Amino acid sequence: MKDVMTKIPAPKQSENLDQDQFLTILSREEALARFEAALFPRAIASEPRPLADALGAALSEDITAPIDVPPFDRSNVDGFAVRSADLASASEAAPVRLKLNDEVIACGVAPTRPVLSGTATPIATGGPLPRGADAIVMVEHTQPSGARAIEVRRAASPGQFVSYAGSDIARGEALLRAGTIIGSREIGMLAACGIAEVMVARKPRVAVISTGDELVQPGEALRAAAIYDTNGAIVAAAITENGGEACFIGAIKDDEAALEAAMRRALADSDMLVLSGGTSKGAGDVSHRIIARLGQPGIIAHGIALKPGKPLCLAVCDGKPVVILPGFPTSAMFTFHDMIVPVLRRLAALPPRADAKVTAKVPVRIASELGRTEFVMVSLVEGADGLIAYPSGKGSGAITSFAQADGFVRIDALAEQMPAGTEAEVTLFTPHVRVPDLVIVGSHCTGLDLVTASLSHAGLTVRSIAVGSLGGLAAAKRGECDLAPIHLFDDKSETYNTPFLSDGLELVPGWRRMQGIVFRKGDARFEGKTVQEAMRSALADPACVMVNRNQGAGTRILIDRLLGEARPDGYWNQPRSHNAVAAAVSQHRADWGLTIAPVAHASGLGFIPLAEEHYDFALVKARKQRPAVQAFLDALASEDARAALAKAGFRPA
């Protein structure tokens, strides 16, 4: 353990204040090892479960077949039960005539008359073989011969079309072993043996509590400064997905007495308790203090070298695991899937979740902080030789990145990066990921949704991953996407996009976006002015604050041309999207910026047009014939999409 600790370098200066609160930071591996050592081995409780509810449960006892299946020799076809010896000489030239016995053996009818030599008894598929018979001839191979006899024109071998008693499952045979996860096949085997109830591992009952004064439950009205409780719902669902019986208690305020009462009650009624939020050791954060009073040995790890997820707290109170997940939903999910799911599944006697891990190639380098295990959200797409995992949505606060992410990769604490081309293990948020039909990687535009809407309605899955124009072009060159939306201006030729294409790519014209200055309506420095006049008055007023764009953005090139040498207040505020610029202006954090007309209008801001930007698609030629690509090209050319684009303020090319 000492080894693990000493390899982890000292925290960066900027984190010292925060870090002081966690005096012992454990590595992920050490924290997990201590947590598991405090919980296992342990006896897993079992309970009887009706077959209808047993799907997905772990069998807790060996099951021996109590009967033969089938329970009697039975016919596999519709035909006649015969003695094969009677038909030894039968042929086309010399048919054998058999007299019919006076009964018909339907399914579920027990025969009463024997099949004597020279006779046959009509029998249905599934009917029990009568005494004396040893084979079945199919009805197709016979002909009626008078009212009460048949002619057979081919020989029958003994046992022909007969399933013998116990041939499927033999009485006394080991049917299923303890630990088997019950699927539909196992349910079928048990049902065939007449077993209506089995002993299975009892689902661990897991209480879920959200904490925070700011939380409101979905369905209720959102107060000022409040947010919806995301963790409660997502953690409860993830517990159910992993074999637990989730019991969501609600969101409890950051009040020590109220929270302690809720935690005590929850723990008394359950096998495990999962809280989220309130674990940062801040002033209002009390849950870890309460845990210390709930049982032995108490807190096992609080402060783990994870990014995000450092405040994760692992505890065991009188044998029951108690976990406090970080408050940010994505941090809560990373740590839950990575560190809590394995423990929960062991408590439920379930094996590690094989269907929730895939291997995929990470096409780009991901930088990582040395000394902390880092989780990075990824989106999966199908590459030429296997799955590709695109890193997406860094920043632990963003729930939206979930929408595009299929899971996450883990970068080891001792690695400073994950090199491009790494074959990484991806932990899926939801098992059995469906790889999208159409993959669009590059610059994002709200107009894109207007074009892809019809594809989604037609049942095609579309994934668009926003990595900027240059990132999209690189992905297209590597053949990792179908289309890369780009808006790159070439200074030399003064044209858009075409100069940036390389072999294997062709340009599909998209639409034009008017870029211009946004400001709050009524601001006299901008209202009714030309771009030049507006710039003069903005730069002349020292109280006027701008919002810039990130380096590499097409819009940034325009801003730099407008500003020349000037560096007004706000220059260093460099958000990465058109929407963020509009938000900064409408929320008074800035007075002006450059964005596209549809975004300005959607935010109700004033707009002075400057230049039209070309938003086009670099199409990977090798993938052009794919049905989803054709569907996209059709949609792009359609009247519906062009009308929708025009209505939203774009000019279709």
Ligand code: AMP
């Ligand atoms: P905390 O650890 O309580 O300081 O929470 C960290 C951040 O996560 C804060 O921004 C909280 O508002 C947010 N947060 C905490 N719990 C939840 C929850 N159940 N759902 C959504 N966000 C949450």
Ligand code: MG
């Ligand atoms: Mg809180």
